[in-house]
Amino acid sequence: MSQVPPEADLATQDLPSDERAMLERLRAGDAAAFEQLVRDHGGRMLSVTRRFLGSEEDAQDAVQEAFLSAFKALDRFEGQSRLGTWLHRIAVNAALMKLRTRKSRPAEHSGDELLPKFLDDGHQATPASEWRDGGLAALEKAETKELVRRSIDALPESYRIVLLLRDIEERDTDETAKLLGMTSNAVKTRLHRARQALRALLDPHLRGGL
């Protein structure tokens, strides 16, 4: 972890004034400010940790751990990002930590069945067809958004985590590899499988359009 650069105080000048005021109250140990921070950002952090962890109990634990580590690190918050962005990253880290330490869950499906099948001559066994409107018109519908989120939740954990870090959190391949203790090549292979699996889960619903 790099030390706080001397210009850190200058950097916080870039924050909107309400966030700067909030930060001052937090650094002064104002209990009401801590509670407000938790209320303002907790829900969003919970939606992130739920995606990673699946279990509600683990997701809530991760949010709690995220806030406690954020409180400890307040002095190191440099103001180059918004408080919400900073807390979001801490929530992702807390979720990953939880994944590493929790007891492995009952054996789940490997996800292989979600990968495309090919005939012996190399052709697609079930030829793909396009989605009506590219699925985009359908996305306007709340039920499609729900379908997409449920499909992500339904991915095998090893696929889901890589897909979330790369495509949703937009971390790059090397950072994802480091966070998960994998090689970059393994991240790429798994991401490709995860995307194919997500596509396979959505396909039956979007083939004919909704």
Add this chain to the structure above:
Amino acid sequence: MLSCRELVEFLMDYCDGELPPEQREYFEKHLACCPPCVAYMKTYQQAICLGKSACKDEEQKPPKMPEELVRAIMAARQAK
């Protein structure tokens, strides 16, 4: 001629612009005469877009923070 199986294998590299020119050419030759692979590629890319926007959308409308969790966090902070 690239098979559909090989095309799907190299799909991510192709979409990321990471295929060397020669392989890229094979790839595009296959696409030009194989509608199912075109459909596979489009839906693969659309699945990624749908995932991104469904999750972004959720962050715009975050769930409510459970009251007990707020209490638990405040208590844990005090306990330190």
